[in-house]
Amino acid sequence: MTARHDDSSEQLILDSIAKWLARDVEPYAMKLEHDDEYPQAMVAQMKELGLFGATIAPEWGGLGLSATTYAKIVTMISESWMSLTGIFNSHLMLAKAIEKFGTLEQKKKYLPRLTSGELRGGTALTEPDAGTDLQGIRTKAVRQGEHYVVNGTKTWITNGHHGQIFALLVKTDSTATPPRKGMSMLIAEKAQGFTVSRKLEKLGYHGIDSAELIFEDYRVPAENLIGGEEGKGFYHAVGGLELGRINVAARGVGIANRALKEAIKYSQQRKTFGKFIHEHQAIQLKLAEMATKCEAARLLVESAARAYDAGQRCDMEAGMAKYFASETAVENSLEAMRIHGGYGYSKEFIVERLYRDAPLMTIGEGTNEMQRIIIARQLIERNLI
Numbered sequence: 320m321t322a323r324h325d326d327s328s329e330q331l332i333l334d335s336i337a338k339w340l341a342r343d344v345e346p347y348a349m350k351l352e353h354d355d356e357y358p359q360a361m362v363a364q365m366k367e368l369g370l371f372g373a374t375i376a377p378e379w380g381g382l383g384l385s386a387t388t389y390a391k392i393v394t395m396i397s398e399s400w401m402s403l404t405g406i407f408n409s410h411l412m413l414a415k416a417i418e419k420f421g422t423l424e425q426k427k428k429y430l431p432r433l434t435s436g437e438l439r440g441g442t443a444l445t446e447p448d449a450g451t452d453l454q455g456i457r458t459k460a461v462r463q464g465e466h467y468v469v470n471g472t473k474t475w476i477t478n479g480h481h482g483q484i485f486a487l488l489v490k491t492d493s494t495a496t497p498p499r500k501g502m503s504m505l506i507a508e509k510a511q512g513f514t515v516s517r518k519l520e521k522l523g524y525h526g527i528d529s530a531e532l533i534f535e536d537y538r539v540p541a542e543n544l545i546g547g548e549e550g551k552g553f554y555h556a557v558g559g560l561e562l563g564r565i566n567v568a569a570r571g572v573g574i575a576n577r578a579l580k581e582a583i584k585y586s587q588q589r590k591t592f593g594k595f596i597h598e599h600q601a602i603q604l605k606l607a608e609m610a611t612k613c614e615a616a617r618l619l620v621e622s623a624a625r626a627y628d629a630g631q632r633c634d635m636e637a638g639m640a641k642y643f644a645s646e647t648a649v650e651n652s653l654e655a656m657r658i659h660g661g662y663g664y665s666k667e668f669i670v671e672r673l674y675r676d677a678p679l680m681t682i683g684e685g686t687n688e689m690q691r692i693i694i695a696r697q698l699i700e701r702n703l704i
């Protein structure tokens with residue numbers, strides 16, 4: 320991706336996001352989150368803001384934002400309500416797969432309606448028995464004339480209930496070795512044989528739907544095979560991971576920042592032993608740690624995004640950003656809760672939500688166990704003796 324926006328246009332976009340968050344998100348997020356209610360009005364506003372085409376080229380109706388600008392937007396929105404970023408990010412991963420790997424016909428048919436938000440969806444990779452080990456998926460697509468007939472189950476699929484279209488990872492050849500060579504990606508629109516079996520209940524990340532999808536003799540036109548060639552699906556899936564990891568890292572920074580802001584504010588309101596609690600050294604040490612980690616996480620995200628925008632290999636950098644920023648989100652949300660004392664455990668304060676949302680960042684787009692393995696492998700590969 321190349322940066323298409325100069326500093327002033329980036330600032331205009333960031334300003335309009337900031338206004339939207341203050342006016343239309345902050346006052347309503349707490350209730351919607353607690354009720355686990357899909358934010359319909361905010362989705363309509365996100366369409367207006369162009370977020371469903373944020374990273375897609377203008378020729379397809381997108382904003383063509385650089386990863387650097389996109390990461391800043393994701394951080395800002397996550398400071399207000401992280402769930403919203405999942406609604407457009409999973410969707411953008413589908414759109415990006417079509418933009419990057421699709422045929423011209425696929426781009427013409429789908430991208431304009433995806434960037435406008437008229438069609439919304441996500442990416443369906445994970446199955447009940449295969450998440451990290453994607454080559455272990457069992458969903459099969461068998462070619463019959465001009466269609467593929469799909470059978471299998473996907474789980475944890477973001478936007479699975481409210482979305483209409485998904486990048487669906489399947490096996491088109493279950494005998495291939497290694498298995499990834501028998502994997503393909505289909506553009507799957509909801510139709511007969513494609514059902515949502517249940518919405519999954521979660522610790523946090525409320526408001527957005529995570530669903531189990533069932534495919535029973537579901538027929539997809541063969542022309543919906545992304546790129547028109549079988550055996551490329553695994554590469555299409557992992558091809559979006561660097562940007563995906565930068566996005567999850569940016570969400571982590573947003574949660575960590577908000578935890579810090581809430582802790583700073585509360586420490587100036589609450590008094591114990593005749594002093595504001597920020598005057599106690601124990602609280603000062605916590606605030607200093609939290610702020611330093613926020614800054615370090617932000618810089619890691621910025622550095623990975625800049626490398627991505629420059630077209631450089633950045634799997635290690637994106638992995639470091641994702642790992643550190645997500646762990647910072649977990650640590651800062653817990654520290655903010657402790658600084659709030661008993662009130663931190665109450666649903667009346669936002670730190671309770673941050674604490675429930677943060678752990679997801681350590682799982683999504685490759686768990687943090689895997690991130691460290693990727694980082695270590697790259698360290699060796701880049702420093703062979």
Ligand SMILES: Cc1cc2nc3c(=O)[nH]c(=O)nc-3n(C[C@H](O)[C@H](O)[C@H](O)COP(=O)(O)OP(=O)(O)OC[C@H]3O[C@@H](n4cnc5c(N)ncnc54)[C@H](O)[C@@H]3O)c2cc1C
Pocket residue numbers: 409441442443444445448449450451452474475476477478521524529679682683684685686687688689692
């Ligand atoms: C809220 C939510 C939304 C999601 N949205 C989507 C979505 O939109 N689309 C989608 O396809 N998926 C989605 N997922 C699924 C997510 O990507 C997977 O949960 C994740 O990849 C981990 O897979 P798993 O849950 O099967 O864990 P497993 O792969 O079973 O891992 C279990 C544990 O083993 C560790 N582990 C596994 N392999 C290794 C190894 N080689 N070395 C060391 N440790 C290892 C893991 O780090 C983890 O700690 C979502 C998940 C959640 C919770």
